[in-house]
Amino acid sequence: MAWKSASFSPRSGPPKSGEKVSTAIEKHRPAMEVILQKAQRASEERREAIDKIKDPELRKSAAR
Amino acid sequence: MTHRMFVAFAGGGAKALIHLGALRALEAKGVDFKGLSGTSAGALVATLKASGFSADELLNPLDKTSVISRLGEIRPSIRQAKHLFGRWGWWRVWLFRTAMPVLPTILCVSLFSVALSLVLVGALLAWGKIFSAAAISIALVGLVGCVTTSLLSGLARSREFSEALGILLQQRIFPADTGRIVRMGDFGRDGRPVLKIVSANLTTGKMELFSPERTPNVPVADAVAASISLPIIFEPLIIDENLHMDGGIVSNLPAWSFDEERELDPDAITLAIEIQTATERRILNRLNWLGAFLRTGLFGSSELNLRAAGQAERLELSTSLHLLEFDLSVDRAIKEVLDAETAAMAKLDKWLFQIPETYAEACRFTKGLVDDVIEAALDQRNPKVRVAIAIPDVGHTKSLRLRYSTGYESHHDERMLIPIDGTVAGQAWKTGDSWFELAPLSPEFSLMAPEHRLRRKALRSDLKWVLCIPISIGDGPVRFVVQIDGGRDLPEDETVGTMITSIETDVKEFFGMLADRFKEMEE
Numbered sequence: 001m002a003w004k005s006a007s008f009s010p011r012s013g014p015p016k017s018g019e020k021v022s023t024a025i026e027k028h029r030p031a032m033e034v035i036l037q038k039a040q041r042a043s044e045e046r047r048e049a050i051d052k053i054k055d056p057e058l059r060k061s062a063a064r
Numbered sequence: 065m066t067h068r069m070f071v072a073f074a075g076g077g078a079k080a081l082i083h084l085g086a087l088r089a090l091e092a093k094g095v096d097f098k099g100l101s102g103t104s105a106g107a108l109v110a111t112l113k114a115s116g117f118s119a120d121e122l123l124n125p126l127d128k129t130s131v132i133s134r135l136g137e138i139r140p141s142i143r144q145a146k147h148l149f150g151r152w153g154w155w156r157v158w159l160f161r162t163a164m165p166v167l168p169t170i171l172c173v174s175l176f177s178v179a180l181s182l183v184l185v186g187a188l189l190a191w192g193k194i195f196s197a198a199a200i201s202i203a204l205v206g207l208v209g210c211v212t213t214s215l216l217s218g219l220a221r222s223r224e225f226s227e228a229l230g231i232l233l234q235q236r237i238f239p240a241d242t243g244r245i246v247r248m249g250d251f252g253r254d255g256r257p258v259l260k261i262v263s264a265n266l267t268t269g270k271m272e273l274f275s276p277e278r279t280p281n282v283p284v285a286d287a288v289a290a291s292i293s294l295p296i297i298f299e300p301l302i303i304d305e306n307l308h309m310d311g312g313i314v315s316n317l318p319a320w321s322f323d324e325e326r327e328l329d330p331d332a333i334t335l336a337i338e339i340q341t342a343t344e345r346r347i348l349n350r351l352n353w354l355g356a357f358l359r360t361g362l363f364g365s366s367e368l369n370l371r372a373a374g375q376a377e378r379l380e381l382s383t384s385l386h387l388l389e390f391d392l393s394v395d396r397a398i399k400e401v402l403d404a405e406t407a408a409m410a411k412l413d414k415w416l417f418q419i420p421e422t423y424a425e426a427c428r429f430t431k432g433l434v435d436d437v438i439e440a441a442l443d444q445r446n447p448k449v450r451v452a453i454a455i456p457d458v459g460h461t462k463s464l465r466l467r468y469s470t471g472y473e474s475h476h477d478e479r480m481l482i483p484i485d486g487t488v489a490g491q492a493w494k495t496g497d498s499w500f501e502l503a504p505l506s507p508e509f510s511l512m513a514p515e516h517r518l519r520r521k522a523l524r525s526d527l528k529w530v531l532c533i534p535i536s537i538g539d540g541p542v543r544f545v546v547q548i549d550g551g552r553d554l555p556e557d558e559t560v561g562t563m564i565t566s567i568e569t570d571v572k573e574f575f576g577m578l579a580d581r582f583k584e585m586e587e
Binding site: 005023024049056063 | 403437439498500508564570
């Protein structure tokens with residue numbers, strides 16, 4: 001396990017449902033990609049906008 | 065989405081031109097201005113905006129019209145910004161501005177000349193030339209008196225400007241009521257935002273906050289004139305037998321003036337727009353510290369203006385403009401305003417709009433993912449999942465703030481400040497490991513100390529489990545913790561172990577990539 005716990009110690013139980021979990025997660029991959037692309041675009045647009053600022057002091061403060 | 069905002073504008077003379085750029089950015093974001101405050105030139109911008117002027121009306125980059133042309137229609141002598149200083153005022157201010165860099169030299173030469181004159185007077189007296197000595201003495205006293213009086217009483221007069229401003233405000237707010245004086249009490253009602261203006265009341269020795277509640281009868285134009293009365297530049301202003309000077313002496317960035325309003329409306333954002341002077345460190349020694357001392361005294365405590373509850377953010381903008389550069393061309397002014405708009409937009413996106421909204425969207429997405437995974441693995445519907453990002457407030461080192469949350473609508477711990485010591489999120493923050501705990505939480509995560517009494521009451525009462533995942537970029541330090549919790553029991557078996565492992569892996573990867581995309585914006 002990649003995580004730690006002071007209160008959870010798994011006992012044997014019903015059969016592992018790894019496949020169901022993977023399917024449920026896969027369903028959300030496209031939405032995840034959309035958010036990441038949006039973040040990438042925002043970052044690039046910001047860089048372009050800052051590069052257009054002529055006043056050097058304002059450019060520095062915008063980049064901070 | 066409309067953002068309700070209380071906005072404070074810092075003073076800064078001609079540098080305040082960049083407030084117009086910030087205003088353009090806020091208007092483009094569709095901000096609903098609930099209150100505006102300002103000091104000095106910031107007070108003028110706040111007043112005009114509160115009176116209903118848009119950023120375009122203050123300075124339109126397309127047709128190059130500005131509020132100065134409107135003032136010129138009222139007082140034809142006002143044709144450019146420099147004419148706000150009165151007929152001869154601008155020339156005196158211009159001379160002062162030109163002389164400023166060589167002021168120490170001028171002072172030394174003046175003192176030397178006075179000393180030389182005194183020696184000459186002594187010599188003339190010794191030679192028995194009493195009348196010549198008396199004439200030089202009178203001329204010397206007269207000259208020193210004139211210079212001192214001129215500096216103490218101010219190089220420029222604000223009366224003409226304040227009269228024109230008063231009429232301009234009346235024409236905008238009460239167009240059918242010629243002669244009506246617009247007073248502080250006219251703001252904060254009839255759809256107008258609250259307006260607050262700071263000046264230094266030298267008579268009482270205290271800061272004066274002009275506001276609709278405290279000073280409802282004070283004419284707004286007088287309050288603005290008092291606030292802009294920079295010592296030496298403008299004459300001090302007397303209101304109700306009290307002598308006022310520039311508010312920058314006491315509080316150059318009055319974001320605090322909305323403390324009560326933001327307690328009453330905690331979802332509203334308070335934005336303090338600050339003008340920074342220089343970005344580089346100054347090289348100081350034992351002799352050249354005076355200017356830096358004054359700058360630090362006036363502008364150095366801006367962080368204190370935001371030390372209050374609520375969502376207070378600071379928008380810092382630097383500019384190459386000089387404090388007294390009121391004679392810049394319209395084209396340069398427009399360029400500066402458009403640059404400031406771009407800079408403000410970039411910073412607002414970073415702190416208030418794009419990044420926060422994307423993280424909020426990522427939290428909503430994560431909730432949907434966890435809901436689906438729990439349903440798929442355990443056939444458990446409506447697991448009452450909540451997701452938030454725990455991240456330190458600026459300057460905080462012992463606590464994390466729950467932000468960008470989803471699922472917290474009916475809970476009291478939304479946006480709560482949680483200590484790093486004694487919480488699962490804090491443990492994840494400190495150790496860099498993900499932690500999954502079932503309720504009831506062990507004493508080390510239960511905030512048992514007496515100082516947490518109120519915090520314990522606000523915690524989720526139906527908490528059944530919590531998963532905290534620290535997010536970092538590569539091997540870097542933890543940037544924030546994603547806190548996911550649920551309100552329905554999870555069985556303590558291998559299925560849950562597998563499920564939590566999958567959620568942890570995916571959420572960590574997703575938020576890690578998101579933080580990486582925003583790395584440049586955040587740094």
